């Protein structure tokens with residue numbers, strides 16, 4: 116590419132420029148945007164070829180392919196601890212990791228809103244590139260479209276990932292059995308409250324940072340123990356409560372969790388209290404739930420705690436026989452209640 | 467957050483629960499009503515009901531503003547929004563209350579009515595200022611807690627000469643409802659009342675004296691935190707056991723005997739007591755609701771839109787909200803609880819508000835139903 120003479124009259128004005136409709140036209144302006152912003156930042160052998168798709172090598176013999184996709188529409192685009200770019204990599208990498216897979220390749224599709232500052236786009240793509248590099252995945256193909264002003268929130272990013280899983284590894288939401296132990300990799304609510312605090316313009320004593328992170332390294336360390344991890348799930352939208360309910364229903368089991376055992380950052384707890392939210396329902400982007408036989412729990416928990424992303428991992432409860440698939444919780448006060456699916460929106464109390 | 471943690475301490479809670487167990491006499495049944503929906507919610511949310519001995523039973527009261535609003539009043543708001551082309555401003559909780567002909571404010575909105583959710587009465591005034599060519603009506607509901615803010619915006623609207631703002635007033639009074647509960651024929655026998663927190667910060671603890679003396683009914687005013695509630699329950703048990711019937715104040719950090727005089731004066735300036743007002747469950751109660759005084763008549767939506775006539779509409783046939791609000795039945799006694807009627811698809815008002823007994827039991831307590839636990 117560097118050997119051919121540039122076909123563009125003027126370089127892209129990254130500092131002042133904005134996305135306009137011509138950037139999505141498929142013409143020269145599109146090509147210039149893709150070369151200057153995307154290919155430059157994400158540079159790899161597949162993208163460099165400039166083809167419509169990527170031709171990829173097969174994973175090791177005997178392994179199985181895993182594929183997953185995720186759309187990202189977060190607002191604001193930038194938040195403490197990350198931005199939509201890093202999030203779009205972590206989201207899909209984690210979806211693969213929750214299948215016990217080693218993620219390899221990603222595709223990325225961008226919907227840009229006319230008027231988006233090019234500097235913002237560059238920041239986002241740069242942070243995608245860094246997240247991908249850290250995670251050891253390669254963004255091998257992509258697409259860009261532009262929609263008119265007012266028809267998008269700056270940028271939407273959809274990513275699809277491919278990875279592979281080996282051996283008998285088979286985590287699945289329907290494999291929880293009565294007596295199993297429920298483990299959680301760390302504090303809950305950090306991502307959701309980082310976003311909320313930006314939206315509501317709230318200032319808290321200590322800033323809340325999103326926990327957005329790629330979890331496949333942690334998962335690899337957990338799989339290396341040899342424990343049969345029956346269920347792996349990242350409690351994203353809907354939070355811990357929703358994810359536990361999903362697993363309970365898939366498995367046809369109930370659960371009892373212990374509120375005192377669930378780690379919550381102080382600042383997150385304070386922000387939730389202030390806004391009348393329950394951290395159990397607030398989103399996470401760098402945490403996982405693992406369910407295993409009680410006999411394996413200690414070993415698995417130790418492996419989690421030994422990993423940087425699982426330092427505050429905890430045992431939070433157990434799976435029980437319950438045809439109604441209810442998730443119960445022992446409250447910190449010593450009482451008991453159930454933790455239901457989120458009912459509609461959380462509205463402000465009036466009295 | 468230290469402040470909050472103090473009131474959610476597990477060790478203190480266990481000690482209080484133990485004291486309650488010790489104080490309760492096995493030969494007695496203590497039926498205590500928490501009047502306020504905020505307390506109903508807290509009891510379920512913190513799992514306190516399961517910490518009480520079997521003979522200490524909490525009966526849910528009518529102190530949930532959304533729950534006691536009869537269908538006919540919601541119909542008025544819907545008609546204003548659909549037929550009079552007003553901007554109807556409402557608290558979020560009211561939007562999903564089922565009204566006549568399977569309507570609700572939310573459904574009216576879907577049909578094109580201009581219904582807006584507001585967080586305070588002040589928001590409604592702002593909307594009126596921003597839309598001078600439209601009539602803006604604030605759907606005011608609530609007990610003594612939410613009345614002063616409504617009074618304040620009416621006063622403000624008059625001072626600024628706001629011509630396109632009015633209030634559909636549904637404000638109600640706590641004491642007449644308590645009295646109705648205690649005098650209804652065939653009602654549940656109660657041994658004590660947990661008095662409301664926020665309402666009492668406004669009216670004070672003194673007014674409850676009439677109830678304690680007339681009905682020999684112990685009352686303990688309680689804060690909203692779980693430890694407040696456990697403490698209040700313990701205090702009620704002691705009163706019952708010692709044969710006392712007094713107004714006691716657990717919530718001394720916010721409630722005084724005389725209450726908030728300023729707020730009371732403001733409310734008195736703007737509102738007067740209606741001859742009677744219709745409550746869901748309790749029927750038409752004399753001197754139990756407020757209306758806007760003649761001096762502020764221009765801000766009374768019921769006068770500004772004269773064809774707005776209240777009609778009494780019966781509840782859904784299967785819905786037990788009435789009996790639940792009177793303390794006679796529990797949510798799980800309703801035949802359609804959790805099947806036809808859920809928070810996503812409420813049939814009655816008690817399933818709508820988070821303070822409603824049905825919503826609280828659905829969200830936090832229904833796992834106990836199949837097992838015959840408390």
Ligand code: SF4
Pocket residue numbers: 784785786787790797800801802803804807808812813814815816817818824
């Ligand atoms: S469950 Fe629904 S229908 Fe039954 S009493 Fe409660 S609100 Fe009414």
